[in-house]
Amino acid sequence: MRERVIPGRSSGLISLGAADILWSALTGEGAVPTTSVAFTGSCTHARAGYVLLGARVVATVQASAGRGSVPEAEVRRAAAELNAVEMDRRDLVRIGPFGSALQQEQQGETLLRWRQRIGWELRQPDGLGWPVRDEESGRPLHLAGVAWRRILVEQLHGDWAKTWWLPRSVVRLLDAADHAERKWLHAARQPSEPVTAPLSPHHQNQSAASREKASQDGPTAPLRPYKEELRGQTYSVLGRKPGISAKVAGWICAVCHTAPAAVLDHCHEHGYVRAPVCHSCNTLERPDHLYSNDLRVASRCTRLFDTDAAHWLLHWHRCSGCRARTTLPLPHLAAWTAHTACRPLRPTHRAPRGSRSRKPCGMLRVSWTGSQNAPRSCLLTVAVDFCPSGEHRVLARVPYREAAEQFRNWLAQVAPAVAAAAGPDRLDGLPAQSRPVIADSSGEGPALF
Template sequence: MSERAESGRTDGLITLAAADALWVELTTGSDVPTASGALTRSPACAGTGYVLLGSRVVTTARGSVPEAEVRRAAAVLNAVAVDRRDLVRVGPFHAAPGPEREEGTPLRWRRRIAEEPGGPEAVRDAHHLAGIDWRQLLVDQTRDGTRHTWWLPRAVVRLLDAAEHAEAVRTRRTSAAVTEQTRAADRRADPAGPVRPYNKELEGQLYSALSRKPGTARKVAGWACAVCRTAPATVLDHCHEHGYVRAPVCQSCNTQERPDHLYDNDIRVANRYTRLFESAADAWLHHWHRCTGCRARTTLPLPHLAAWTAHTACRPLRPTHPTAGGREPCGVLRVSWTGNQNTPRSCLLTVSVDFCPAGEHRVLAQVAYREAADRFRTWLAETAPTVAAAAGPSRLETLPTRFRPVVADTSGGDLELF
């Protein structure tokens, strides 16, 4: 790590121009080449209140930026080792591009590279990405003498993915804060009467049908959140696997249980899962099992089951490192899966640790879906016996008479119903 990234005065604000110069100076000699104008040239826009430097989000205010944050971002970037032989294809792709992994992020680095018209020459004229001069690392390979493919080192791809994810997290938090402030102002301007508790009025109903009914939003606003039971409900939570309504919840609870997706089949298991599976596990398990399908199968939706497997079932496998107060878990937990819950024989969960000194993306365990589900049922009976007692295939009498149409699965008993 560069010594320049750790020395110097770090207790004040500096101008964007000074931060540009500091960024280039601190990252000189890094494996990842950086660009000048990282804070002042597109796609950076300091007017939004932040800029991206490497994998970090750096806050800006009135044309200034904290010097300490620039130095921290440079230190993180300098620690990245790049193997220029380990490449990942980033475009162009003949198929129509799918939805962005993080739709709420202005960075969208894959789209900026892969969809640039005019071929590699036009791409090389594009600006930096998160302060990284990716043009120096772009490899243009030719297939059949005519078809061009563009490649970047895997370490740089991970770095840009991390930047896009960090930007998406900040965007969601800012949006949620603004929404909550607006609602609070509305409540002060037009105070409503007391909200009533939710008593299973919507149990067993399909979200796809209920959400289209006129007046549903107004009806939801009349209930208290079914999880925290204090804030007014704002959204109608439902199971994305089975389609059944769970209960009306507030924005805070709805955001808290939302999986932290990196990709469609890959999530980051953050510290908030401590509340979901430990301190408030009984309330959340009861809420998730309001879905008729999850309750009958005694399981959780696949992203939640995968997160539980990483956070709880594989906890003894997670490496630790010494700190002043003892030993703490190392790195960031991550879990991905192949297949889905409708094909349990081929569905495999992979638990790994990112940013671990023992080896980045170190795989801790691979657990079959059925094994994970069996472990969860055992844990559920010990952790929330009342929830477990109300679950299981013997509770099918509560299912609605008309099921949600799905593709039948003949690989396991009783799973074809869901």
């Protein structure tokens, strides 16, 4: 007989089956799709003493008959947190395939390993690889209560190459779940209590109580804000230091200030570390390269150079080289030139259904010849692909020096505080010799260093 959940009741313990019913009822209208077997599915780790619901860890309590139960109040809190997540299905982050990066995921520290699980499942033929359904119950597997297959976007490149994408808000949510699980496991595994040793019923109750308290109180070591501790250091040197990955994981993302940091964002032109950031912010600021000197000016540039421009400019100018030259790395400067300086040149067309508003046509693209190290010969070419008036319509050809000067003027208007801290007279701590250009290895995926 199915157990009923009393509406509005928020105290006491409920069985895992009842928790499934409550979870489905509370999250059914949310933006992020959820599964109906968040507690009874085999990938919930309920037998290990907890269940991941979004970014919250809910401890389970084992009764004498072997049945598990969870605090109803914690289920409701997790549902409220997940319902508060807003999801834009057009703002996507690539999650695979990333080749060798799958083997570097979290070093097996967590059971979630959501990138590895999705990668293994989607890379294998049907019926092979990571199971789509639990072999015992036949129920579909999920990640932290999220039905990720319902929002997964698959893009085909050519005849065989595929890439997979998830909404940025969901990527941040799963990254936060991975971080919460790692912290919870670290707090639950006390040195005096071996993890593999069987516990008596009395100690099992004590252990469950401690796990429940850890779930409610949160991680024992909260994330610390980034306070420019790595300013002026180079990625090539810092990335080889032992223990740097664990140190990065202890910071909160220096851009969004919501998710745990996972990688060190750095300037590929000068080699200086900017700040520790999460995977989502790292992909948001990364130029969308078509070729090494050709990039697509995607919709993300609206956020980078319009709505959140001052915030991103402050982040980019954490690089001592960019700050001294009062400019951006060449790909970023090229994207700014196409998106901002050449905006009036882009052709428009009428919106459908008789609307009076006009929309930009085609796809904006910018390429360059030469290098920022030879500014006299460097030239930026801004074009529109698939324009009705021409398949590839060139809008402008802008010399590098002219683009840099336009950027300096715009920077002084948009972010005067950033402009005041930049310039050729602000050479604090800048080495006399230029640093070598750091190869961009980010194409292999979200690997640490």
